[in-house]
Amino acid sequence: MSYTLIEYADREMLAIDLANKLAGELTSALDHEDRVTLAVPGGTTPGPIFDDLCAADLDWSRVDVLLTDERWVPEDSERSNTRLLRQRLLVNRAAAARYLPLYAKADEPEEVLAELESLIVPQLPLTVVLLGMGADMHTASLFPGADKLAEALDAHAPVLMPMRAPGAPEPRITLTARVLDQALQKHIVIFGSEKRNALEAAARFDKQQAPVASVLSGATVHWAE
Ligand SMILES: O=C(O)[C@H](O)[C@@H](O)[C@H](O)[C@H](O)COP(=O)(O)O
Secondary structure (H helix, E strand, O other), rough: OOOEEEEOOOOOHHHHHHHHHHHHHHHHHHHHHOOOEEEEOOOOOOOHHHHOOOOOEEEEEEEEEEEEEEOOOOOOOOOOOHHHHHHHHOOOOHHOOOOEEOOOOOOOOOHHOOOOOOOOHHHOOOOEEEEOOOOOOEEOOOOOOOHHHHHHOOOOOOOOOEEEEOOOOOOOOEEOOHHOOOOEEEEEEOHHHHHHHHHHOOOOOOOOHHHHHHHHHOOEEEEEE
């Protein structure tokens, strides 16, 4: 399973360089496509990347932005990834992008799954995907031990799936492994030694134990201490 690892001097340099790289890939894709898609993670890692990327000089009006996964909480919750995106990515020049939601008001994701999925399906394959990873080797909301993990890792998985996992305090909704893996450009961003060791170990585990292994092939991993 071959991936490329880039080490950065610090997290700030990583954010600047990675934002430039993502913007460059979107710009190149826009040269020959009417519309392109950018999928990004939530969590605590990507905020500084969004702060740089939102200022990129490209035709954001032809970019569809979506999350790789969402926690099933209202948009005003501190835990909402949508909230993070609205505050730090869908601002500045990137405010012109179209946002494809992974959340709608409903008690459970199952109630609105088909509606959310129908907006995403026409935009596939994803042009550029940025993923985060947990030290438990989950990526997006593909958690080891999650109730529907096997189905979400399957080559014939639907595009979007609800997911509940022991390590996740609320239900999740996630793009499935095959959708993430089929992205034309794949990037994974991780900070710290614990995650780097986990990432390097992931290639030796099966995908059920290390879901991130399902998207590693051909990916670029961006790391800073
Ligand atoms: O909603 C989420 O939590 C994510 O999309 C998730 O997959 C995240 O990328 C990892 O859990 C890493 O999270 P941190 O960046 O907070 O360590």
